[in-house]
Amino acid sequence: MAEAQQGPRARYREQTRAEIKEAALRQLAEGGVAALALTRIAKDMGLSGPALYRYFGSRDDLLHALIRDAYDDAASAIGAAATRSVAAAQSPRERLHALAVAYRAWAVREPHRYLLIQGAPVPGYVAPADTLDRARAVLGPFLPVFAGGTPGAGVAPVVAQMAAWLDGDPAVCGWVAEYAADAAGPAGAAGALAGALLAWAQLHGSVGLEAAGQFEGMGHSGGTLLDAQVAMLADTFGLE
Incomplete structure (x- = not known):
């Protein structure tokens, strides 16, 4: 509906911006951020340099758009997995596995976008302030999975630090409450936050290595490694 209400000029602008982003993603896939060059994009698209700058004022402006899109797409993929998992009445352990699989699937499908975020x-690059909210949207679905868990003694220091963080940061409290309003269990919101943080750290460790091609030539599957990590994390938090 919104697109139909736009005039021809606005639609053309959005289409051109989308084409520029697609060209930039191809460059990222070929050579990473170092390969991203607005002059090359302009040449490939048959635009002059000044013409391209009417759509993105700088390389950083283009990076802003690519990073926002990547976070939003990752959040959509993980959110969809969470919705399916809840609809299927899966257990917390099963839900954690479903989210982890969705996280890995998005990353290995589009490693250049995963590595971008x-x-x-990027040297000299300062991400826009709204990047934080987008990153939290990716991790948000993990919070309710851990909300009713029973964290083991080994992660007690992490839970304690998360409790202190919640006490001192209303924005974090609001984020946790948005996804896990009924956090219960022995650790409550602090346990949910600790679980999400540890899930992110573990997933990024293995998935990031896989996305960067570090597992090439090794005798294991990234999926098998992920299954083992998820099982250990579920055991640590007493997820049934």
Whole structure:
């Protein structure tokens, strides 16, 4: 409906911006962020440099758009997995596995986009403020999975630090409440936050290595490694 209400000029602008982003993603896939060059994109599209800058004012402006899109797509994939999991009445352990599989599937399907948001920082680049909210949308579905868990003694220091973080940061409290409003169990919201944090750390460790091609030539599957990590994390938090 919104697109239908746009005039021809606005539709053309959005179409051109989308084409520029697609060209940029091809460059990322070929050579990473270092390969991203607005002059090359303009040449490939038959635009002059000044013409391209009417759509994206700088390389960082284009990176902003690519990073926002990547976070939004990742959040959509994981959110969809969470919805399916809840609809199927899966157990917390099964839900954790479903989310982890969705996280890995998105990353290995589009490793250049995963590495853009989770890989090495771009020198001199400062991400927009709304990146934080988008990153939290990716992790949000993990919070209710851990909300009713029973964290083991080994992660007690992490839970304690998360409790202190919740006490001192209303924005984090709001984020946790948005996804796990009925957090219960021995650790409550702090346990949910600790679980989501540890899930992110473990998933990024294995998935990031796989997306970067570090598992090539090794005698294991990234999926098998992920299954083992998820099982250990579920055991640590007493997820049934």
